[in-house]
């Protein structure tokens with residue numbers, strides 16, 4: 001079983017970065033194969049909407065994003081951690097997500113899916129926002145995730161909202177860490193059960 005942990009923050013040693021590593025530690029403890037994808041460290045450029053993937057099912061760009069997109073088909077679960085930027089996900093994560101247009105095109109334009117649609121995959125989204133909670137702080141990010149997880153044929157089973165992270169370090173808050181552990185264990189459990197069926 002393989003779990004992908006996606007960190008959407010460009011900041012080292014901060015909330016999303018540390019949470020991603022905390023989740024990796026939980027995977028390690030449970031003997032689950034995993035990989036952290038720090039999207040801000042990928043050598044990638046944005047989707048330019050050229051339409052090539054609508055005809056070929058693959059992106060014409062040969063950068064790290066193209067090779068990273070391919071990791072999602074064999075995966076069993078994905079946990080994404082992102083900062084909230086202007087009520088959305090970080091620009092780096094959005095740029096990464098847009099590069100999955102090739103996957104979308106392979107399924108819906110070409111009807112030749114580049115991902116096994118029958119495989120049961122499970123996912124979670126954890127969002128970290130600097131300000132104290134306010135209305136719709138997480139709404140846009142969650143809408144993006146809802147569509148993204150559909151595109152990667154992964155059932156989004158948990159979303160966690162962590163506000164006030166500019167005041168309280170999420171990776172030092174026991175209640176937050178306990179919730180992240182519960183979510184991670186649930187994702188592992190669901191993916192394991194699906195593999196047994």
Ligand SMILES: Cc1cc2nc3c(=O)[nH]c(=O)nc-3n(C[C@H](O)[C@H](O)[C@H](O)COP(=O)(O)O)c2cc1C
Nearest residue numbers: 009011014015016083084085086087129130131165
């Ligand atoms: C460009 C930018 C935009 C931001 N926009 C918001 C926002 O709309 N709402 C909010 O609550 N916090 C916002 N923040 C604060 C971040 O969500 C917060 O600092 C978060 O902890 C960053 O995640 P990280 O620690 O994992 O890097 C913004 C920060 C930056 C740099």
